[in-house]
Amino acid sequence: MAAVANPSVLKTMPYKPSGYHRLASVMSQDANIAIFRRFQELNMLRLLSLQAEIFDLQGHFQFQCQSDDSSNDPLEVQYSRYFLELRKSGKSASGHQWQMLTELGIKLDEYMQQLSSIESPRKSQLAVLRDWLQDSKGGSCFQMGREARLWDGNLEKDFVTLRANDGENDIFTVWITKLIVGIFRRCCGCGGRVVDEESQLLSYDDSILNTASTIIATVMSSVLPVVTILVLYAVKNTVKRICITIGFTAVFAAFLAIFSTARRIEIFAATATFAAVEVVFIGSALSS
Known part of the structure:
Protein backbone atom coordinates (compact mmCIF):
# COMPACT_ATOMS: atom_id res chain seq x y z
CA MET A 1 0.00 0.00 0.00
CA ALA A 2 1.33 3.42 -0.94
CA ALA A 3 2.27 5.74 1.91
CA VAL A 4 0.02 8.77 2.43
CA ALA A 5 1.70 12.08 3.22
CA ASN A 6 0.88 13.75 6.51
CA PRO A 7 -1.42 16.78 5.83
CA SER A 8 0.19 18.78 8.64
CA VAL A 9 3.61 18.32 7.02
CA LEU A 10 2.29 19.31 3.59
CA LYS A 11 0.90 22.58 4.97
CA THR A 12 4.34 23.68 6.09
CA MET A 13 6.00 22.87 2.76
CA PRO A 14 5.84 25.48 -0.05
CA TYR A 15 3.99 24.05 -3.03
CA LYS A 16 5.96 24.16 -6.30
CA PRO A 17 3.70 23.18 -9.16
CA SER A 18 5.17 21.08 -11.95
CA GLY A 19 4.06 19.76 -15.30
CA TYR A 20 0.57 20.75 -16.33
CA HIS A 21 0.01 22.45 -12.97
CA ARG A 22 2.91 24.80 -13.59
CA LEU A 23 1.82 25.40 -17.19
CA ALA A 24 -1.69 26.27 -15.97
CA SER A 25 -0.18 28.76 -13.50
CA VAL A 26 1.86 30.40 -16.27
CA MET A 27 -1.16 30.59 -18.60
CA SER A 28 -3.33 32.10 -15.86
CA GLN A 29 -0.82 34.94 -15.46
CA ASP A 30 -0.30 35.58 -19.17
CA ALA A 31 -3.37 34.96 -21.32
CA ASN A 32 -1.31 35.62 -24.45
CA ILE A 33 -0.01 32.05 -24.30
CA ALA A 34 -3.28 30.45 -23.18
CA ILE A 35 -3.37 28.54 -26.45
CA PHE A 36 -5.25 25.30 -27.04
CA ARG A 37 -5.79 22.88 -29.89
CA ARG A 38 -8.75 23.58 -32.13
CA PHE A 39 -8.79 20.00 -33.54
CA SER A 116 -18.80 30.60 -33.70
CA SER A 117 -15.70 32.66 -34.52
CA ILE A 118 -12.79 32.28 -32.10
CA GLU A 119 -9.60 34.19 -32.73
CA SER A 120 -6.38 32.46 -33.68
CA PRO A 121 -3.15 33.36 -31.87
CA ARG A 122 -0.46 35.46 -33.48
CA LYS A 123 2.77 33.74 -34.54
CA SER A 124 4.64 35.56 -31.77
CA GLN A 125 2.25 34.28 -29.10
CA LEU A 126 2.57 30.69 -30.31
CA ALA A 127 6.35 31.03 -30.53
CA VAL A 128 6.57 32.19 -26.90
CA LEU A 129 4.53 29.19 -25.72
CA ARG A 130 6.62 26.72 -27.75
CA ASP A 131 9.88 28.26 -26.53
CA TRP A 132 8.75 28.02 -22.91
CA LEU A 133 7.72 24.37 -23.30
CA GLN A 134 11.17 23.49 -24.70
CA ASP A 135 13.17 25.70 -22.33
CA SER A 136 15.16 23.67 -19.78
CA LYS A 137 14.22 26.27 -17.14
CA GLY A 138 10.61 26.38 -18.30
CA GLY A 139 8.44 23.44 -19.27
CA SER A 140 11.53 21.35 -20.03
CA CYS A 141 9.53 19.19 -22.47
CA PHE A 142 7.46 17.73 -19.64
CA GLN A 143 4.78 16.35 -21.96
CA MET A 144 4.95 12.67 -22.77
CA GLY A 145 3.73 10.48 -25.61
CA ARG A 146 1.43 11.97 -28.22
CA GLU A 147 0.73 14.94 -25.95
CA ALA A 148 4.23 16.21 -26.64
CA ARG A 149 3.00 17.23 -30.11
CA LEU A 150 -0.09 19.12 -28.90
CA TRP A 151 1.30 22.55 -29.85
CA ASP A 152 3.21 21.37 -32.93
CA GLY A 153 2.14 22.27 -36.44
CA ASN A 154 2.80 24.98 -38.98
CA LEU A 155 -0.74 26.35 -39.25
CA GLU A 156 -1.56 28.97 -36.62
CA LYS A 157 -5.22 28.81 -37.71
CA ASP A 158 -5.44 25.33 -36.20
CA PHE A 159 -5.11 26.88 -32.74
CA VAL A 160 -7.33 29.19 -30.73
CA THR A 161 -6.51 31.61 -27.94
CA LEU A 162 -8.61 32.83 -25.05
CA ARG A 163 -6.95 36.23 -25.32
CA ALA A 164 -8.46 38.54 -27.91
CA ASN A 165 -5.88 40.30 -30.07
CA ASP A 166 -6.34 43.95 -29.10
CA GLY A 167 -5.33 46.80 -31.35
CA GLU A 168 -4.09 46.66 -34.93
CA ASN A 169 -2.71 43.43 -36.31
CA ASP A 170 -1.16 44.64 -39.56
CA ILE A 171 2.42 43.94 -40.68
CA PHE A 172 3.70 47.36 -39.60
CA THR A 173 2.24 47.13 -36.08
CA VAL A 174 3.60 43.60 -35.58
CA TRP A 175 7.07 44.74 -36.70
CA ILE A 176 6.99 47.82 -34.45
CA THR A 177 5.85 45.68 -31.50
CA LYS A 178 8.80 43.28 -31.99
CA LEU A 179 11.14 46.27 -32.21
CA ILE A 180 9.80 47.79 -28.98
CA VAL A 181 10.02 44.47 -27.10
CA GLY A 182 13.61 44.06 -28.33
CA ILE A 183 14.51 47.54 -27.08
CA PHE A 184 12.93 46.78 -23.71
CA ARG A 185 14.97 43.60 -23.33
CA ARG A 186 18.30 45.11 -24.38
CA CYS A 187 18.11 48.58 -22.82
CA CYS A 188 15.85 48.09 -19.82
CA GLY A 189 16.88 44.58 -18.91
CA CYS A 190 13.29 43.39 -18.86
CA GLY A 191 10.50 45.97 -19.15
CA GLY A 192 7.82 43.33 -18.68
CA ARG A 193 6.07 41.44 -15.91
CA VAL A 194 7.65 38.16 -14.81
CA VAL A 195 5.09 35.34 -15.00
CA ASP A 196 7.52 32.47 -14.34
CA GLU A 197 10.40 33.09 -11.95
CA GLU A 198 12.59 30.14 -12.90
CA SER A 199 12.53 30.68 -16.68
CA GLN A 200 12.12 34.48 -16.35
CA LEU A 201 9.22 34.44 -18.81
CA LEU A 202 8.07 38.02 -19.34
CA SER A 203 4.64 39.35 -20.23
CA TYR A 204 4.36 42.77 -21.85
CA ASP A 205 1.32 44.99 -21.44
CA ASP A 206 -0.52 45.09 -24.78
CA SER A 207 -1.86 48.58 -24.09
CA ILE A 208 1.68 49.98 -23.73
CA LEU A 209 2.88 48.24 -26.90
CA ASN A 210 -0.18 49.39 -28.85
CA THR A 211 0.24 52.96 -27.61
CA ALA A 212 3.93 52.99 -28.54
CA SER A 213 3.25 51.58 -32.02
CA THR A 214 0.44 54.10 -32.52
CA ILE A 215 2.73 56.99 -31.57
CA ILE A 216 5.47 55.81 -33.93
CA ALA A 217 3.02 55.28 -36.80
CA THR A 218 1.39 58.68 -36.20
CA VAL A 219 4.73 60.50 -36.13
CA MET A 220 5.90 58.76 -39.32
CA SER A 221 2.65 59.54 -41.15
CA SER A 222 2.87 63.17 -40.01
CA VAL A 223 6.49 63.56 -41.11
CA LEU A 224 6.00 61.97 -44.56
CA PRO A 225 4.08 64.92 -46.11
CA VAL A 226 6.74 67.35 -44.82
CA VAL A 227 9.51 65.19 -46.29
CA THR A 228 7.64 65.15 -49.58
CA ILE A 229 7.36 68.94 -49.62
CA LEU A 230 11.08 69.21 -48.80
CA VAL A 231 11.95 66.98 -51.77
CA LEU A 232 9.64 68.94 -54.05
CA TYR A 233 11.23 72.20 -52.87
CA ALA A 234 14.71 70.91 -53.68
CA VAL A 235 13.63 70.03 -57.24
CA LYS A 236 13.07 73.10 -59.41
CA ASN A 237 11.84 71.43 -62.60
CA THR A 238 8.02 71.29 -62.77
CA VAL A 239 7.85 68.05 -64.75
CA LYS A 240 10.18 66.35 -62.29
CA ARG A 241 8.05 67.65 -59.41
CA ILE A 242 4.93 66.11 -60.96
CA CYS A 243 6.71 62.78 -61.45
CA ILE A 244 7.94 62.85 -57.83
CA THR A 245 4.38 63.61 -56.71
CA ILE A 246 3.07 60.57 -58.60
CA GLY A 247 5.77 58.38 -57.06
CA PHE A 248 5.24 59.58 -53.46
CA THR A 249 1.46 59.25 -53.80
CA ALA A 250 1.75 55.69 -55.12
CA VAL A 251 4.15 54.73 -52.33
CA PHE A 252 1.87 56.34 -49.72
CA ALA A 253 -1.17 54.40 -51.00
CA ALA A 254 0.82 51.15 -51.17
CA PHE A 255 2.07 51.55 -47.60
CA LEU A 256 -1.48 52.16 -46.36
CA ALA A 257 -2.76 49.09 -48.19
CA ILE A 258 0.07 46.79 -47.03
CA PHE A 259 0.92 48.04 -43.55
CA SER A 260 -2.52 48.97 -42.20
CA THR A 261 -5.99 47.51 -41.80
CA ALA A 262 -7.68 50.56 -43.34
CA ARG A 263 -10.61 50.05 -45.69
CA ARG A 264 -10.46 51.03 -49.35
CA ILE A 265 -12.52 54.17 -48.87
CA GLU A 266 -10.23 55.24 -46.02
CA ILE A 267 -7.11 54.60 -48.11
CA PHE A 268 -8.64 56.56 -50.99
CA ALA A 269 -9.52 59.52 -48.75
CA ALA A 270 -6.06 59.62 -47.11
CA THR A 271 -4.27 59.32 -50.47
CA ALA A 272 -6.43 62.07 -52.01
CA THR A 273 -5.64 64.39 -49.10
CA PHE A 274 -1.93 63.59 -49.39
CA ALA A 275 -1.96 64.27 -53.14
CA ALA A 276 -3.87 67.52 -52.59
CA VAL A 277 -1.10 68.81 -50.30
CA GLU A 278 1.48 68.08 -52.99
CA VAL A 279 -0.60 69.71 -55.74
CA VAL A 280 -1.14 72.83 -53.65
CA PHE A 281 2.60 73.19 -53.11
CA ILE A 282 3.39 72.73 -56.81
CA GLY A 283 0.67 75.27 -57.70
CA SER A 284 2.00 77.82 -55.22
CA ALA A 285 5.55 77.27 -56.50
CA LEU A 286 4.43 77.86 -60.09
CA SER A 287 2.56 81.05 -59.22
CA SER A 288 5.59 82.43 -57.37
Whole structure:
Protein backbone atom coordinates (compact mmCIF):
# COMPACT_ATOMS: atom_id res chain seq x y z
CA MET A 1 0.00 0.00 0.00
CA ALA A 2 1.33 3.42 -0.94
CA ALA A 3 2.27 5.74 1.91
CA VAL A 4 0.02 8.77 2.43
CA ALA A 5 1.70 12.08 3.22
CA ASN A 6 0.88 13.75 6.51
CA PRO A 7 -1.42 16.78 5.83
CA SER A 8 0.19 18.78 8.64
CA VAL A 9 3.61 18.32 7.02
CA LEU A 10 2.29 19.31 3.59
CA LYS A 11 0.90 22.58 4.97
CA THR A 12 4.34 23.68 6.09
CA MET A 13 6.00 22.87 2.76
CA PRO A 14 5.84 25.48 -0.05
CA TYR A 15 3.99 24.05 -3.03
CA LYS A 16 5.96 24.16 -6.30
CA PRO A 17 3.70 23.18 -9.16
CA SER A 18 5.17 21.08 -11.95
CA GLY A 19 4.06 19.76 -15.30
CA TYR A 20 0.57 20.75 -16.33
CA HIS A 21 0.01 22.45 -12.97
CA ARG A 22 2.91 24.80 -13.59
CA LEU A 23 1.82 25.40 -17.19
CA ALA A 24 -1.69 26.27 -15.97
CA SER A 25 -0.18 28.76 -13.50
CA VAL A 26 1.86 30.40 -16.27
CA MET A 27 -1.16 30.59 -18.60
CA SER A 28 -3.33 32.10 -15.86
CA GLN A 29 -0.82 34.94 -15.46
CA ASP A 30 -0.30 35.58 -19.17
CA ALA A 31 -3.37 34.96 -21.32
CA ASN A 32 -1.31 35.62 -24.45
CA ILE A 33 -0.01 32.05 -24.30
CA ALA A 34 -3.28 30.45 -23.18
CA ILE A 35 -3.37 28.54 -26.45
CA PHE A 36 -5.25 25.30 -27.04
CA ARG A 37 -5.79 22.88 -29.89
CA ARG A 38 -8.75 23.58 -32.13
CA PHE A 39 -8.79 20.00 -33.54
CA GLN A 40 -9.94 21.55 -36.78
CA GLU A 41 -10.19 18.35 -38.81
CA LEU A 42 -12.32 16.63 -36.17
CA ASN A 43 -14.46 19.74 -35.81
CA MET A 44 -14.95 19.81 -39.58
CA LEU A 45 -15.99 16.15 -39.45
CA ARG A 46 -18.40 16.91 -36.62
CA LEU A 47 -19.80 19.88 -38.55
CA LEU A 48 -20.28 17.73 -41.64
CA SER A 49 -22.05 15.12 -39.52
CA LEU A 50 -24.29 17.77 -37.94
CA GLN A 51 -24.95 19.31 -41.33
CA ALA A 52 -26.05 15.98 -42.76
CA GLU A 53 -28.19 15.25 -39.70
CA ILE A 54 -29.86 18.68 -39.84
CA PHE A 55 -30.45 18.30 -43.57
CA ASP A 56 -32.13 14.93 -42.99
CA LEU A 57 -34.23 16.31 -40.15
CA GLN A 58 -35.22 19.25 -42.33
CA GLY A 59 -36.54 16.86 -45.01
CA HIS A 60 -38.65 14.94 -42.47
CA PHE A 61 -39.84 18.23 -40.94
CA GLN A 62 -40.95 19.64 -44.30
CA PHE A 63 -42.77 16.41 -45.11
CA GLN A 64 -44.55 16.58 -41.75
CA CYS A 65 -45.51 20.23 -42.38
CA GLN A 66 -47.01 19.31 -45.77
CA SER A 67 -48.85 16.43 -44.16
CA ASP A 68 -50.30 18.71 -41.47
CA ASP A 69 -51.28 21.38 -44.01
CA SER A 70 -53.26 18.83 -46.03
CA SER A 71 -54.77 17.16 -42.96
CA ASN A 72 -58.51 16.93 -42.34
CA ASP A 73 -57.92 17.91 -38.71
CA PRO A 74 -58.72 21.66 -38.34
CA LEU A 75 -56.08 22.04 -35.58
CA GLU A 76 -53.24 20.49 -37.62
CA VAL A 77 -54.01 22.85 -40.50
CA GLN A 78 -53.35 25.80 -38.16
CA TYR A 79 -49.83 24.66 -37.19
CA SER A 80 -48.17 26.52 -40.08
CA ARG A 81 -50.14 29.73 -39.32
CA TYR A 82 -50.38 29.83 -35.54
CA PHE A 83 -47.36 29.02 -33.36
CA LEU A 84 -49.47 28.94 -30.20
CA GLU A 85 -51.42 25.94 -31.52
CA LEU A 86 -48.16 24.35 -32.69
CA ARG A 87 -46.66 24.67 -29.18
CA LYS A 88 -49.85 23.24 -27.63
CA SER A 89 -49.60 20.24 -29.93
CA GLY A 90 -46.29 19.32 -28.30
CA LYS A 91 -48.20 18.03 -25.28
CA SER A 92 -50.26 15.65 -27.39
CA ALA A 93 -49.35 12.47 -29.20
CA SER A 94 -50.04 14.12 -32.57
CA GLY A 95 -47.54 16.94 -32.12
CA HIS A 96 -44.91 15.47 -34.43
CA GLN A 97 -44.20 18.80 -36.13
CA TRP A 98 -43.41 20.54 -32.82
CA GLN A 99 -41.22 17.65 -31.66
CA MET A 100 -39.25 17.76 -34.92
CA LEU A 101 -38.87 21.53 -34.69
CA THR A 102 -37.56 21.20 -31.13
CA GLU A 103 -35.04 18.54 -32.18
CA LEU A 104 -33.97 20.72 -35.10
CA GLY A 105 -33.44 23.64 -32.69
CA ILE A 106 -31.14 21.59 -30.47
CA LYS A 107 -29.05 20.44 -33.43
CA LEU A 108 -28.94 23.94 -34.92
CA ASP A 109 -27.74 25.40 -31.59
CA GLU A 110 -24.90 22.87 -31.47
CA TYR A 111 -24.09 23.54 -35.13
CA MET A 112 -23.93 27.32 -34.70
CA GLN A 113 -21.80 27.01 -31.56
CA GLN A 114 -19.31 25.01 -33.58
CA LEU A 115 -19.28 27.77 -36.19
CA SER A 116 -18.80 30.60 -33.70
CA SER A 117 -15.70 32.66 -34.52
CA ILE A 118 -12.79 32.28 -32.10
CA GLU A 119 -9.60 34.19 -32.73
CA SER A 120 -6.38 32.46 -33.68
CA PRO A 121 -3.15 33.36 -31.87
CA ARG A 122 -0.46 35.46 -33.48
CA LYS A 123 2.77 33.74 -34.54
CA SER A 124 4.64 35.56 -31.77
CA GLN A 125 2.25 34.28 -29.10
CA LEU A 126 2.57 30.69 -30.31
CA ALA A 127 6.35 31.03 -30.53
CA VAL A 128 6.57 32.19 -26.90
CA LEU A 129 4.53 29.19 -25.72
CA ARG A 130 6.62 26.72 -27.75
CA ASP A 131 9.88 28.26 -26.53
CA TRP A 132 8.75 28.02 -22.91
CA LEU A 133 7.72 24.37 -23.30
CA GLN A 134 11.17 23.49 -24.70
CA ASP A 135 13.17 25.70 -22.33
CA SER A 136 15.16 23.67 -19.78
CA LYS A 137 14.22 26.27 -17.14
CA GLY A 138 10.61 26.38 -18.30
CA GLY A 139 8.44 23.44 -19.27
CA SER A 140 11.53 21.35 -20.03
CA CYS A 141 9.53 19.19 -22.47
CA PHE A 142 7.46 17.73 -19.64
CA GLN A 143 4.78 16.35 -21.96
CA MET A 144 4.95 12.67 -22.77
CA GLY A 145 3.73 10.48 -25.61
CA ARG A 146 1.43 11.97 -28.22
CA GLU A 147 0.73 14.94 -25.95
CA ALA A 148 4.23 16.21 -26.64
CA ARG A 149 3.00 17.23 -30.11
CA LEU A 150 -0.09 19.12 -28.90
CA TRP A 151 1.30 22.55 -29.85
CA ASP A 152 3.21 21.37 -32.93
CA GLY A 153 2.14 22.27 -36.44
CA ASN A 154 2.80 24.98 -38.98
CA LEU A 155 -0.74 26.35 -39.25
CA GLU A 156 -1.56 28.97 -36.62
CA LYS A 157 -5.22 28.81 -37.71
CA ASP A 158 -5.44 25.33 -36.20
CA PHE A 159 -5.11 26.88 -32.74
CA VAL A 160 -7.33 29.19 -30.73
CA THR A 161 -6.51 31.61 -27.94
CA LEU A 162 -8.61 32.83 -25.05
CA ARG A 163 -6.95 36.23 -25.32
CA ALA A 164 -8.46 38.54 -27.91
CA ASN A 165 -5.88 40.30 -30.07
CA ASP A 166 -6.34 43.95 -29.10
CA GLY A 167 -5.33 46.80 -31.35
CA GLU A 168 -4.09 46.66 -34.93
CA ASN A 169 -2.71 43.43 -36.31
CA ASP A 170 -1.16 44.64 -39.56
CA ILE A 171 2.42 43.94 -40.68
CA PHE A 172 3.70 47.36 -39.60
CA THR A 173 2.24 47.13 -36.08
CA VAL A 174 3.60 43.60 -35.58
CA TRP A 175 7.07 44.74 -36.70
CA ILE A 176 6.99 47.82 -34.45
CA THR A 177 5.85 45.68 -31.50
CA LYS A 178 8.80 43.28 -31.99
CA LEU A 179 11.14 46.27 -32.21
CA ILE A 180 9.80 47.79 -28.98
CA VAL A 181 10.02 44.47 -27.10
CA GLY A 182 13.61 44.06 -28.33
CA ILE A 183 14.51 47.54 -27.08
CA PHE A 184 12.93 46.78 -23.71
CA ARG A 185 14.97 43.60 -23.33
CA ARG A 186 18.30 45.11 -24.38
CA CYS A 187 18.11 48.58 -22.82
CA CYS A 188 15.85 48.09 -19.82
CA GLY A 189 16.88 44.58 -18.91
CA CYS A 190 13.29 43.39 -18.86
CA GLY A 191 10.50 45.97 -19.15
CA GLY A 192 7.82 43.33 -18.68
CA ARG A 193 6.07 41.44 -15.91
CA VAL A 194 7.65 38.16 -14.81
CA VAL A 195 5.09 35.34 -15.00
CA ASP A 196 7.52 32.47 -14.34
CA GLU A 197 10.40 33.09 -11.95
CA GLU A 198 12.59 30.14 -12.90
CA SER A 199 12.53 30.68 -16.68
CA GLN A 200 12.12 34.48 -16.35
CA LEU A 201 9.22 34.44 -18.81
CA LEU A 202 8.07 38.02 -19.34
CA SER A 203 4.64 39.35 -20.23
CA TYR A 204 4.36 42.77 -21.85
CA ASP A 205 1.32 44.99 -21.44
CA ASP A 206 -0.52 45.09 -24.78
CA SER A 207 -1.86 48.58 -24.09
CA ILE A 208 1.68 49.98 -23.73
CA LEU A 209 2.88 48.24 -26.90
CA ASN A 210 -0.18 49.39 -28.85
CA THR A 211 0.24 52.96 -27.61
CA ALA A 212 3.93 52.99 -28.54
CA SER A 213 3.25 51.58 -32.02
CA THR A 214 0.44 54.10 -32.52
CA ILE A 215 2.73 56.99 -31.57
CA ILE A 216 5.47 55.81 -33.93
CA ALA A 217 3.02 55.28 -36.80
CA THR A 218 1.39 58.68 -36.20
CA VAL A 219 4.73 60.50 -36.13
CA MET A 220 5.90 58.76 -39.32
CA SER A 221 2.65 59.54 -41.15
CA SER A 222 2.87 63.17 -40.01
CA VAL A 223 6.49 63.56 -41.11
CA LEU A 224 6.00 61.97 -44.56
CA PRO A 225 4.08 64.92 -46.11
CA VAL A 226 6.74 67.35 -44.82
CA VAL A 227 9.51 65.19 -46.29
CA THR A 228 7.64 65.15 -49.58
CA ILE A 229 7.36 68.94 -49.62
CA LEU A 230 11.08 69.21 -48.80
CA VAL A 231 11.95 66.98 -51.77
CA LEU A 232 9.64 68.94 -54.05
CA TYR A 233 11.23 72.20 -52.87
CA ALA A 234 14.71 70.91 -53.68
CA VAL A 235 13.63 70.03 -57.24
CA LYS A 236 13.07 73.10 -59.41
CA ASN A 237 11.84 71.43 -62.60
CA THR A 238 8.02 71.29 -62.77
CA VAL A 239 7.85 68.05 -64.75
CA LYS A 240 10.18 66.35 -62.29
CA ARG A 241 8.05 67.65 -59.41
CA ILE A 242 4.93 66.11 -60.96
CA CYS A 243 6.71 62.78 -61.45
CA ILE A 244 7.94 62.85 -57.83
CA THR A 245 4.38 63.61 -56.71
CA ILE A 246 3.07 60.57 -58.60
CA GLY A 247 5.77 58.38 -57.06
CA PHE A 248 5.24 59.58 -53.46
CA THR A 249 1.46 59.25 -53.80
CA ALA A 250 1.75 55.69 -55.12
CA VAL A 251 4.15 54.73 -52.33
CA PHE A 252 1.87 56.34 -49.72
CA ALA A 253 -1.17 54.40 -51.00
CA ALA A 254 0.82 51.15 -51.17
CA PHE A 255 2.07 51.55 -47.60
CA LEU A 256 -1.48 52.16 -46.36
CA ALA A 257 -2.76 49.09 -48.19
CA ILE A 258 0.07 46.79 -47.03
CA PHE A 259 0.92 48.04 -43.55
CA SER A 260 -2.52 48.97 -42.20
CA THR A 261 -5.99 47.51 -41.80
CA ALA A 262 -7.68 50.56 -43.34
CA ARG A 263 -10.61 50.05 -45.69
CA ARG A 264 -10.46 51.03 -49.35
CA ILE A 265 -12.52 54.17 -48.87
CA GLU A 266 -10.23 55.24 -46.02
CA ILE A 267 -7.11 54.60 -48.11
CA PHE A 268 -8.64 56.56 -50.99
CA ALA A 269 -9.52 59.52 -48.75
CA ALA A 270 -6.06 59.62 -47.11
CA THR A 271 -4.27 59.32 -50.47
CA ALA A 272 -6.43 62.07 -52.01
CA THR A 273 -5.64 64.39 -49.10
CA PHE A 274 -1.93 63.59 -49.39
CA ALA A 275 -1.96 64.27 -53.14
CA ALA A 276 -3.87 67.52 -52.59
CA VAL A 277 -1.10 68.81 -50.30
CA GLU A 278 1.48 68.08 -52.99
CA VAL A 279 -0.60 69.71 -55.74
CA VAL A 280 -1.14 72.83 -53.65
CA PHE A 281 2.60 73.19 -53.11
CA ILE A 282 3.39 72.73 -56.81
CA GLY A 283 0.67 75.27 -57.70
CA SER A 284 2.00 77.82 -55.22
CA ALA A 285 5.55 77.27 -56.50
CA LEU A 286 4.43 77.86 -60.09
CA SER A 287 2.56 81.05 -59.22
CA SER A 288 5.59 82.43 -57.37
